[in-house]
Amino acid sequence: MTLQRLPGRRFADRRIEHLELKVVGRAAYEDLAQVAETHDATLAEKLTQTEPVVLRRALKKLTKAGPVARI
Template structure:
C-alpha cells in the first residue's frame, strides 16, 4: 500500500451528486418559493397529490422517503394556503385523506408545467444517451422510489 492517497474530492460521487442536486434544485426551488411561498417538502406533497390523487400522509412519506414530521408540517402549511383538505377517514380515524382543493390543483398544474419545461431545459444540456444513463444511474444509487 502506497502512502499517497489518491482520493480526489472532485471525483467523489457524494460530493458531485450533492453539488448537482443543489444547483439544479435551486433553479426550480426559487419558482415554487416565489410564486406560492412553498418549501420543498410542500411542493413534493403537492406534486404527489396532484399526480397520484388523494392519499394519506404516511403514503406520501413512504413514497417520497420523507419523515412524517416533515410531511405533517408541509401539510399544515398547504392547508393554511387552502391547497389541501384533510378528511379523517371513517374506517381508521387516525388517518386523514389528503385532497387537493381547486386552488391546489391549479397550483399543481401551473408548477408541473414549469417543472416539465425546466426538466427539458436540463435534459437539453445532455445528449439523449447521457440523459438516459443518468436517470438509470440515479435510480440505482438512490433506493427505488415506490409508486402507489
C-alpha cells in the same frame, strides 16, 4: 417501539394517508408541474441522446440505496 425495515420499504410503518387538493391547490400543482417539465426539458437539451437515460438510471440507483450517513 422499534421500527423494522421491510424489503422494498424504509420501515415497517404501514399507515397510509389519502390527500385531496382543493381547486386552488390543484391549479398550483399543475402550474408547478409545467414549470418542472419545462426546466427538465431545458436541462435535457444540454445532454446527449443517451445521457438522460444514464442519469435517470443512476438517480434511481441512488434512491434505492437510501440516505447517506452524515459524517
